[in-house]
Amino acid sequence: MSVSLCREDGVYEGGRELKATWRVSRVTLDALSAIEISVLWYTEGKGDMDLHVHYFQRLEEEQIRRSGLADQQSLTCLLPATPLSYHGRLIRLRWCVRMRLFLNSGREIVTDQPFHLVAPKSIQPGKSHRVNAISLGFQPPRKRPDAGNDSAG
Amino acid sequence: MARFPRPWSKKRGKRFIGTELRSLLWETAFYSGVFLVGVFVLSLVLINELASWEHLEAFKELTQIQTDAVTPPELNGGGLASWVFGILGIAAIGSGAGGLIYRLVRVGASSERRSALATRASSIEIIVPASGDIDKMPSVPRGDSLTDSPGERLTYRLAAENPGGGELLGPMLLALLWNAVWFVLLAVVVLGFWYGSPRYILTGLLIPFGAIGYWSFRFFLAQLRRTAGIGPTIVEISDHPLYPGCKYRLFVSQSGRLRFRRLNVRVACEEETVYRQGTDVRVERYEVFTEELCAARDVRVDPQGPWEQQFTLDLPSNVMHSFVGAHNAVRWKVIVSGEARPWPSFCRSFPVVVHPPGLPPKRSPR
Structure with missing residues (x-):
């Protein structure tokens, strides 16, 4: 399965629109029980994780059969102004588009497509975003490997 | 096997x-x-x-x-x-x-x-409609209570994180309750001797209990002396909330009757995380940014002449805004700390809220 963003640099201004496309391949319709797509932020670091979902869509088995898996699906959402992506000493705040596949066998497969939320009016038009964005220690987006995370027994 | x-x-x-x-x-x-x-x-x-x-x-x-x-x-x-x-x-x-x-x-x-x-569930309006400001900047504290009192020199007087009364309440309750119980036990012992049925074990216990009561009352008096001796700290600011890349004026006043060996005023950004380690809940803090506004030495303060200074705070443009999650937070505060004799060192924090840049500033009628 794959998720791709509308901006190549993966940097979005707060309050602007995010467009992404997703697709599931190499999984048959019979094996799927549900798909969840969410746009969310979560924290990493020493503290317990905070997670907040900004956009959420769940496709049940019936809906997946109706739309099929062959075509690319898209999602559009208006991003909030805050919290901005942040890379600190104890806390890292990351934004991502997360896709979670629920298989009939009880397994779950998760993939994240990270992106950066930066302050409004900090991206100059026609230029790709530089590393001088908000945060103490800004890091370029890293794509998590498209690996299956078994979280159900 | x-x-x-x-x-x-x-x-x-x-x-x-x-x-x-x-x-x-x-x-x-x-x-x-x-x-x-x-x-x-x-x-x-x-x-x-x-x-x-x-x-x-x-x-x-x-x-x-x-x-x-x-x-x-x-x-x-x-x-x-x-x-x-x-x-x-x-x-x-x-x-x-x-x-x-x-x-x-x-x-x-x-x-x-x-x-x-x-x-x-949280977005369902039960009694009053949700405020638009919360939706515009989620996870950023509103900080309305920080600016509800106007300042004398500048626009807002900031509220202290730990008001002085809180430091006294615990020692006062401990001292009063412990000593009240001690006097009740003393009455029981005296009555026992009076009616010819002395309680020797209780009499023996009165001595260590009395020592604890004496210590708690002395600790309470020391706290009272410290709070009353150092005097209140006043911090006022020209505008609130703050925006990265902007300049603000800051007024600090320290009263009391003492001589400071050292008095510092700084603005700091602190990361705070809460995590579980086994069955314990731990909190860790780390200052990721600090700007020292003043580092004065040998400052004399008396009731007629409090120490008063005005500073300019230049907030850099690439700093993180205030953020509060369930377990993690990024907090901004003005910190006034000092060392004085014979008083112990003190540190008073005045929280402020920093908004992300690029948003229209919130104007107040003040």
Whole structure:
């Protein structure tokens, strides 16, 4: 399965629109029980994780059969102004588009497509975003490997 | 050699020893057990209490319940024992049912789905419509209470994080309650001697209890002296909330009757994380940014002439805005700290809110 963003640099201004496309391949319709797509932020670091979902869509088995898996699906959402992506000493705040596949066998497969939320009016038009964005220690987006995370027994 | 299956699982950081399913099953069994024990104890209490009601005689005859036979002797004491067991039963039912519901709600739902449901539930307008400001900047503290008092020199007077009264309340309660109990015990001992039945063990205990009472009262007086001696700190700011890349004026006043060896004023950004380590909940803080505005030495302060200074705060453009999550936070504050003799060193914080840049500033009628 794959998720791709509308901006190549993966940097979005707060309050602007995010467009992404997703697709599931190499999984048959019979094996799927549900798909969840969410746009969310979560924290990493020493503290317990905070997670907040900004956009959420769940496709049940019936809906997946109706739309099929062959075509690319898209999602559009208006991003909030805050919290901005942040890379600190104890806390890292990351934004991502997360896709979670629920298989009939009880397994779950998760993939994240990270992106950066930066302050409004900090991206100059026609230029790709530089590393001088908000945060103490800004890091370029890293794509998590498209690996299956078994979280159900 | 075959390993005996362990009925528990242990969480180490983010990973489990044993399967999550096993922990789910055992937690469910535990909470169900607590709930059922609560039901059993409460039933015994109710049967015992209601058995004395006259209009239940017909029910007793019908069921042929011999309450004396089925009720444990602890519950036959009536009054107080029944109340204690009744309350314990209700508490067990409540904690068992609560734990069971909490655990079962987490089954079959991803963390994203639970968060989305919680967001949807919190956005339902029950009494008053939700304020637009909260939706515009989620996870940024509003900080309305920080600016509800106007300043004398500048626009806002900032509220201190730990007001002076809070430091005195604990020592005062400890000193008063402990010494009150000590005097009650003293009265019991004196009456014992007076009526010819002396209580020697209690008399012996009065000495260490008295020492603790003396220490607590002395500690309370030291805290009172420290709070009253150092005097209040006033911090005022020209505008609030703050925006990265902007300049602000800051006024600081320190009163009291003392001489500071060192007095510092700085603005700091602090990361704060809450995490569980075993069964402990720990909080860790780290200052990621600090700007020193003043580092004065040998400052004399007296009631007629408080130390007053005005500074310019130049906030860099590449700093993180204020952020508050359930377990993590980025907090900004003005910190006034000092060292004085004979007083112990002090540190007072005045929280401020920093908004992200690029948003239209919030204008106040002030």
